[in-house]
């Protein structure tokens with residue numbers, strides 16, 4: 001199955017509008033009027049989406065993502081941003097279920113599922129993050145955790161919703177730690193996640209869905225990880241804060 005890789009820069013709580021502009025000035029000469037063998041996505045903080053959409057709005061190679069959205073449409077939810085609001089900023093993707101949202105902000109599988117369904121209602125494409133902690137891996141619970149996260153997170157999804165979804169497998173112990181999963185560990189987990197999707201939706205949708213790897217991806221390890229048959233791109237944190245490093249990951253990861 002020929003799946004187009006997708007490389008997404010998750011800036012997390014970094015870069016306000018002026019730093020977004022600096023990044024764009026560095027990236028634009030390399031992406032304007034260019035075609036890539038992969039999709040490129042940038043996920044700035046909410047307050048930088050207006051600046052990012054102004055600068056990247058007419059760049060066909062780059063799509064924007066939000067880092068979160070509310071499970072509600074509107075109303076008395078202080079501090080929240082709804083899916084429909086994001087549409088005004090030419091946002092096409094939304095990162096949901098990131099381990100930092102799960103562990104720091106207490107988002108449960110049910111809350112994440114509600115957000116996933118809300119995102120699809122407004123035609124946003126979820127980048128649906130899953131992954132185990134070190135204790136869960138060492139305790140032999142890897143498959144159980146991934147099964148729970150996939151089953152609950154994708155509950156109520158149609159095959160069409162699934163087609164518009166990207167899964168990001170991010171072992172929590174590899175996020176921001178400099179410790180990357182080995183290519184073998186990552187491939188094994190990706191193949192298992194794909195088998196879970198096949199159980200729930202059938203073989204063809206499972207073969208089509210893109211599964212990114214995330215967790216300390218850098219230019220030096222991108223090629224090895226991306227060479228794995230079930231890895232279809234990367235969700236990158238720290239190494240995507242510099243345009244040059246983001247571009248180098250894409251170049252190395254798509255070279256073969």
Ligand SMILES: O=C[C@H](O)COP(=O)(O)O
Pocket residue numbers: 010098170174175176177178214215216217235236237238239
């Ligand atoms: O969303 C991105 C991931 O959490 C990976 O972050 P990292 O590349 O800094 O390890």
